[in-house]
Amino acid sequence: MLDHDTFLRIASGELNPGRQLPGGETRGALDTSDMRQNLPILYALAAGIARCRVLEIGTSDGTSALAFLKAASEVGGHVTSVDIADVPIARALIDQYGLLSYWSFYRGPSGTLLRELQARGTSKYDLVLIDGDHSYEGAKADLQQVEPILAPGGVVLTHDSLMVTSDHDWSLPEGQMRCKLGCGLLTLQLLRDPAWAGMYLPFNCNLGIWRKRADLEGAIERGVDEAKRVGLLPSHFHVEDAIGRRAP
Numbered sequence: 001m002l003d004h005d006t007f008l009r010i011a012s013g014e015l016n017p018g019r020q021l022p023g024g025e026t027r028g029a030l031d032t033s034d035m036r037q038n039l040p041i042l043y044a045l046a047a048g049i050a051r052c053r054v055l056e057i058g059t060s061d062g063t064s065a066l067a068f069l070k071a072a073s074e075v076g077g078h079v080t081s082v083d084i085a086d087v088p089i090a091r092a093l094i095d096q097y098g099l100l101s102y103w104s105f106y107r108g109p110s111g112t113l114l115r116e117l118q119a120r121g122t123s124k125y126d127l128v129l130i131d132g133d134h135s136y137e138g139a140k141a142d143l144q145q146v147e148p149i150l151a152p153g154g155v156v157l158t159h160d161s162l163m164v165t166s167d168h169d170w171s172l173p174e175g176q177m178r179c180k181l182g183c184g185l186l187t188l189q190l191l192r193d194p195a196w197a198g199m200y201l202p203f204n205c206n207l208g209i210w211r212k213r214a215d216l217e218g219a220i221e222r223g224v225d226e227a228k229r230v231g232l233l234p235s236h237f238h239v240e241d242a243i244g245r246r247a248p
């Protein structure tokens with residue numbers, strides 16, 4: 001099991017689980033990931049949903065998977081990951097913390113797995129991370145294929161979602177520059193699309209957090225109705241009046 005203290009030490013960089021790579025090279029499992037600082041956010045998002053079903057596109061060395069799996073182990077959830085490459089370091093990391101039984105891994109292009117999940121028609125996901133192919137076309141295709149299998153009220157996360165950041169390293173090879181640009185364009189598209197509501201966090205390599213706007217509409221009003229029903233709000237309370245009174 002992965003206790004909170006160990007998890008926070010990993011997130012802060014104080015602890016970096018070491019692994020012997022198949023080729024003999026040794027490095028910490030999380031050395032290469034710019035996702036590490038997002039670990040508490042990823043964990044909190046998944047842990048807030050009972051029996052959370054997580055779909056992770058892009059696993060690499062298992063950084064984001066670790067946060068999702070910690071949450072899944074606590075809320076009776078499950079994490080499905082897909083990566084075009086094999087992920088021996090992620091597997092070892094997940095095994096190290098006894099989380100393998102909460103994890104399904106599919107090796108191959110995300111498009112193939114997403115088509116299979118759609119065809120099955122039974123799998124819905126509460127939380128989806130799009131962090132695989134970082135080209136605009138690749139990330140956009142992932143989003144399009146994720147939409148039909150997103151559970152009502154589900155959350156989509158995008159990573160590296162802003163193309164230029166304060167810590168942007170302009171000396172990166174051209175391939176990596178395109179990588180950032182692709183996800184940035186997807187972010188712009190999502191921000192302009194009236195069907196989606198959300199934002200990107202302009203730090204920690206820009207995590208985007210998105211929901212279908214239709215899933216948000218009426219949610220506060222339903223909460224207010226429930227609060228009135230259980231006596232937490234007076235029956236004469238009206239959202240519109242309250243907003244009107246507070247408007248400048």
Ligand SMILES: C[S@@+](CC[C@H](N)C(=O)[O-])C[C@H]1O[C@@H](n2cnc3c(N)ncnc32)[C@H](O)[C@@H]1O
Nearest residue numbers: 033035058059060063064083084109110132133
């Ligand atoms: C940025 S890394 C993922 C990082 C990971 N989420 C983390 O927290 O460290 C991107 C991963 O996506 C994988 N990938 C790239 N294109 C893909 C595709 N079309 N389908 C599935 N995985 C893909 C790469 O092999 C790589 O491991």
